[in-house]
Amino acid sequence: MSMNNPYIPSRATIMQVIQETVSDTQDVKTYKLKLDEPFDYRPGQFVEFSIAGIGECTFGFASSPLIKDYLELTVKRTGYVTENIHMLSEGSTVWIRGPFGNTFPLEKLEGNDLFYVAGGLGLAPLRPMIDYIFDPMYRGKYGKINMLMAARTPGDFIFAYDFDKWAAMPDTTFYQTIDNPMEGWDKLVGFPHTLIDQIPFDMEKTVAVLCGPPVMIKALSNAFVQLGMSPERIYTTLEMRMTCGVGKCGKCNIGHKYVCIDGPVFSMAELGNMPNEY
Amino acid sequence: MSAYKLDIARVKAALEKLMEKYTVIAPVMNGDRLDYAEVTEVNDVILDNQLPYKSPKEMVFPRVEKVMRFLEGKVEEAQDIKPVLLVGAKPCDVAAMRIFDDIFTGDKGKFQDPFYLNRRNSLTIIGLGCTDYKNGCFCNIRGTDLSFAPDCDGFLNMVGDSFIYQPLTDKGKDIFTGEETEPVKRADKHEEELVLNAKESEVFTTMPWEAYAEGCIGCGTCTYLCPTCHCFNLRDAEDKGVVTRTRVWDSCMYPKFTLHAGGHNPRTKKSERFRQRVLHKYLYIPENYDHTACTGCGRCIRACPGGLNIMNTVTDIKKRLEEAKK
Numbered sequence: 160m161s162m163n164n165p166y167i168p169s170r171a172t173i174m175q176v177i178q179e180t181v182s183d184t185q186d187v188k189t190y191k192l193k194l195d196e197p198f199d200y201r202p203g204q205f206v207e208f209s210i211a212g213i214g215e216c217t218f219g220f221a222s223s224p225l226i227k228d229y230l231e232l233t234v235k236r237t238g239y240v241t242e243n244i245h246m247l248s249e250g251s252t253v254w255i256r257g258p259f260g261n262t263f264p265l266e267k268l269e270g271n272d273l274f275y276v277a278g279g280l281g282l283a284p285l286r287p288m289i290d291y292i293f294d295p296m297y298r299g300k301y302g303k304i305n306m307l308m309a310a311r312t313p314g315d316f317i318f319a320y321d322f323d324k325w326a327a328m329p330d331t332t333f334y335q336t337i338d339n340p341m342e343g344w345d346k347l348v349g350f351p352h353t354l355i356d357q358i359p360f361d362m363e364k365t366v367a368v369l370c371g372p373p374v375m376i377k378a379l380s381n382a383f384v385q386l387g388m389s390p391e392r393i394y395t396t397l398e399m400r401m402t403c404g405v406g407k408c409g410k411c412n413i414g415h416k417y418v419c420i421d422g423p424v425f426s427m428a429e430l431g432n433m434p435n436e437y
Numbered sequence: 438m439s440a441y442k443l444d445i446a447r448v449k450a451a452l453e454k455l456m457e458k459y460t461v462i463a464p465v466m467n468g469d470r471l472d473y474a475e476v477t478e479v480n481d482v483i484l485d486n487q488l489p490y491k492s493p494k495e496m497v498f499p500r501v502e503k504v505m506r507f508l509e510g511k512v513e514e515a516q517d518i519k520p521v522l523l524v525g526a527k528p529c530d531v532a533a534m535r536i537f538d539d540i541f542t543g544d545k546g547k548f549q550d551p552f553y554l555n556r557r558n559s560l561t562i563i564g565l566g567c568t569d570y571k572n573g574c575f576c577n578i579r580g581t582d583l584s585f586a587p588d589c590d591g592f593l594n595m596v597g598d599s600f601i602y603q604p605l606t607d608k609g610k611d612i613f614t615g616e617e618t619e620p621v622k623r624a625d626k627h628e629e630e631l632v633l634n635a636k637e638s639e640v641f642t643t644m645p646w647e648a649y650a651e652g653c654i655g656c657g658t659c660t661y662l663c664p665t666c667h668c669f670n671l672r673d674a675e676d677k678g679v680v681t682r683t684r685v686w687d688s689c690m691y692p693k694f695t696l697h698a699g700g701h702n703p704r705t706k707k708s709e710r711f712r713q714r715v716l717h718k719y720l721y722i723p724e725n726y727d728h729t730a731c732t733g734c735g736r737c738i739r740a741c742p743g744g745l746n747i748m749n750t751v752t753d754i755k756k757r758l759e760e761a762k763k
Contacts, residue, residue, distance in 0.1 A: 164551045166504050166671070166684075167512055211507040212673045212680040216698070238698035254507075373701055399703070400695050402670050405548035407541060408687070409668030410694060412713075413703075414637040415721035434641040436703045 165405045168209060168254035170195040173247055174229055182314030186236040187280060188245060189221060189317070191229050194255060200224050202265065202288035203396060203424040206257030207404050208232055213243045217401050219284030219423070220258070223291050233283035233317060259404035260423050263288045263368065263394065265297075271392075272302040272364045276351050276379060278309045278371025282317055284396045284423070285370050293328050304331040305360050309351045309371070311338050334358065351375065352382035362387050369395045373437060380427045390427035397423050397437055413437050440603040443615030445484070448593075448600055451613050452524065453479045459522035459561070462496055464489045473523065484525050484593065484600070486568045492664030492736065493530050496523055497537055497556045500686050504552070504671065507680040518559055522612070525565040525593070529576045529734035531586035533664030534562065538588075539726040540667055552684065561608045562589040566621070571735070575748045578631040579733030585623045594621040631751055632729050633719045635758055640716065644757060649750045650711035652743030657688035659737035659745070665718065665730045668694070689713045711745070719751055 175191040200220055209215035216238075222231035236245045247253065265288070273292070277285050292301055306325060310316045316335070326333035336347035336354055347354055352375070367383050369376055376395050383393050399411035399418040411418040414434045416425075430437075443451075455461055456476065465474050465481040473493040476482055506513045541553035566584035570577065577583070584594050591609030594601045602613040603620045633640065660666040670687040673680050687694060690710050696702045704710050722730035731747065738746050 163549075165548045166551070166682075209673075211682075212675045214673050215671055235699070237700075241698060254512075372699070398697065398699075400697055402687070405550075407548070407550055407667070408670070409689065409717070410687070412717070412721060414641075414716075415724035432638075434637050436641075436709070 165256065165259075166403070168207065168256040171253050171255045173249055173251045173253060175249060176247070179233065179317040179319075180315050182312050184236075186245075187233060187315075187317050188236075189231050189233045190244070190247075190253075191222075191231050192253065192255070193229050197227065198258060200230075200258035200287075201262035202291050203262040203284070204258040204260045205284070205404070205423060206232070206255050206259065208234075208244075209254045210240070210243055210247070211252075211254060214240045215402070216240045216244070217398070217404065219396065219398075220287050221283040223287050223294070225291060225294055233280065235280050257404065259419055261421065263396075263424050265291070268366050269300040270302065271366045272304065272361055274305040274307070274355075274358075274360055274365050274367045276307045276309070276355070276367065276369045276371070278351060278375040279311065279315060280317060281369075281371035281375070282308060285368060286318060286321075288368065289325070293325070298329065302330070302364060303361070304328070305334070305358060305365075306331065307334045307336065307347075307351055307354065307358065309336045309338075309375075313337055313341065313344060332358075350378065352378040355379070355382055356386060365392065367393045369393065373397075380430075384427070390431055393427040394424060395427065395430070397425060399423075399437065439617050440601050440620040441613060441615035442596075442599050442601055442618040443613055444599050447615060448484065448613060449479045449482065452476065452482060455522055455612065459520050461522045461524060462493065463524040473526070482525070484565055485595070486571075488527055488529075488567075488571055488574070488734065488736075490736075491662055492533060492734065493523055493526055494533065494537065494664055494667075496521055496560055497534070497553055498541075498667060498669075498686075499556075502552055502684040504682040504684050507682070518556060520559045520561070521556070522561045522563070524563045524612075526562050526586075526589065527567060527734070528564060528581045528583065528586035529574075529579075529732040530664050531562060531564045531589045532576075532581045532732040533734075535588045536665045536722065536726070536728070536730045536732075537667060540722075543726060561612065562591075563602075563609065563612055564589040564592040566592065566594040568595060573735030573738040574733065575631070575735060576733035578628050578748075579729065579731055580630050581732050582623055584621055596621065630729075631731075631733075631748065631755070632723070633751065633754060633758070635720065635754075637716070637720060637724075639758065639761075640720065640754055641712070643761075644712075644754050646708040646712045647706075649715075649753075650708040650745065652741075652745055653690070653707045653711055654743050655690055655692070655707055655710070656742060657690040658740050658742070659714065659747075660688040660690055661686065662736040662740050664732060664734055664736070689717070715747060715750055715754075718747075719754075 171192040171194045177189040179187040205219045218232045221233040401411040402408035406420040461476040463482045541550040590606040591604045668687045718730040
């Protein structure tokens with residue numbers, strides 16, 4: 160991004176394309192990018208990613224900010240721009256501007272237990288925080304970690320190659336669930352909001368960090384509140400259609416808040432004061 | 438700064454001279470309609486009580502603005518532009534500039550919009566007072582004075598056969614001169630302003646939005662004519678192998694405006710979109726910038742094919758809020 164012009168992207172090159180989902184649709188891929196002009200970012204932030212002549216899309220960072228050589232974005236094939244992104248291969252030129260948005264309040268959360276719940280592609284924007292906190296430099300600042308990863312079918316998990324590594328992390332309990340029972344599946348079954356009461360965690364010490372489709376976020380945060388968790392202790396990151404990323408284009412507002420500059424990270428306490436329009 | 442009295446011949450002679458230095462924009466006839474447009478013949482300029490059909494926002498926020506071109510793997514940023522003199526901006530349209538300034542250059546956004554700043558800094562605005570209200574005007578209850586608006590470089594008022602010009606900034610100092618005179622007296626007090634002092638939750642679900650939006654056909658005309666509507670999209674187009682990225686106007690009245698790629702849409706109903714339009718102006722921008730983003734120009738009311746009326750809607754909301762408090 161040019162110094163004084165947030166609309167001007169800088170060039171990036173695709174180093175590697177990773178096929179994430181292995182279900183029938185195979186509709187999620189991760190792009191490892193090398194930037195001409197690397198920049199720092201924080202977990203929770205996002206970028207505008209474009210192909211010249213095709214257009215821009217908004218994606219949360221999907222890799223830890225501690226990695227300085229490259230960054231990763233995870234893209235589901237779902238519309239015109241993402242169809243075109245999915246046709247790109249290693250060596251292709253793409254364009255990036257950012258970073259935009261606020262961040263997960265990592266310092267504020269120090270000393271707490273964490274409970275990550277991610278549905279499908281919702282794991283992508285949590286991964287920078289997950290990997291950042293798992294870094295030996297920071298792991299000691301946080302308590303016990305629960306992780307509940309949800310996907311439609313076993314083939315729809317993204318970052319499945321990270322799961323063994325995460326599950327083996329100190330003081331961490333790792334769960335996986337799919338929507339419906341399937342032969343050969345011996346882990347959890349059902350939507351996350353129906354499962355959290357079966358997972359032991361310390362209500363007073365835990366901060367929940369959720370991401371997934373809007374319907375999942377709403378059901379899940381309600382379930383946490385029903386169990387007695389304070390909305391101040393539940394964080395999520397929202398997606399909204401957006402163009403500019405800098406609070407001008409008028410697309411991503413929820414009431415007077417703009418997801419691009421006031422978010423994308425919100426606590427459920429904040430969202431509770433905002434109109435239910437996301 | 439003192440004011441000057443001058444007749445229309447002298448205004449036009451000055452404009453003729455100013456056209457050498459500036460691109461001069463003023464109310465001129467475009468077919469059978471009055472528009473703010475570039476002046477090519479000074480006698481075409483019409484400085485009277487009429488309100489041009491469209492707002493002058495295109496001078497700072499064009500319908501299509503070149504953002505950049507992709508050239509051989511590099512980007513080429515848009516070029517500088519020539520100074521523009523906007524003469525004859527009505528008080529409601531001058532007032533709208535302040536809203537644009539807030540949104541595109543204010544602190545809330547943290548980012549300054551370079552395209553807007555470039556055009557805004559190149560723009561000199563000379564306001565023109567109205568002598569009476571037109572059908573649909575409600576600036577009187579939106580805090581805009583018929584004969585004055587502060588957010589411009591100089592202001593013209595029609596007094597009898599003459600104009601009184603009051604310079605307001607250095608940029609406006611030498612635009613017009615004439616015989617020194619007293620500035621036109623400004624109205625002391627405005628009528629009660631049409632504002633909403635409410636919480637978002639108080640009006641979001643409790644008002645009859647379906648009924649308010651009943652006639653809406655979703656054409657978006659209101660947003661295109663509105664002097665404060667500023668939503669936009671970025672578009673890429675390729676010509677002879679060169680891709681140009683442009684910024685184009687968008688409208689919250691269209692269902693796809695908020696449609697997620699994944700299919701979810703926070704605003705599927707027209708009543709939800711109309712609610713966004715009304716509350717963005719009367720609640721959300723006031724919350725972020727301390728003033729309402731409607732200047733009472735009445736363009737959306739005059740042009741709406743479905744007969745929607747933002748003034749009536751907000752008046753009704755206000756009435757319901759007051760009744761609820763009793």
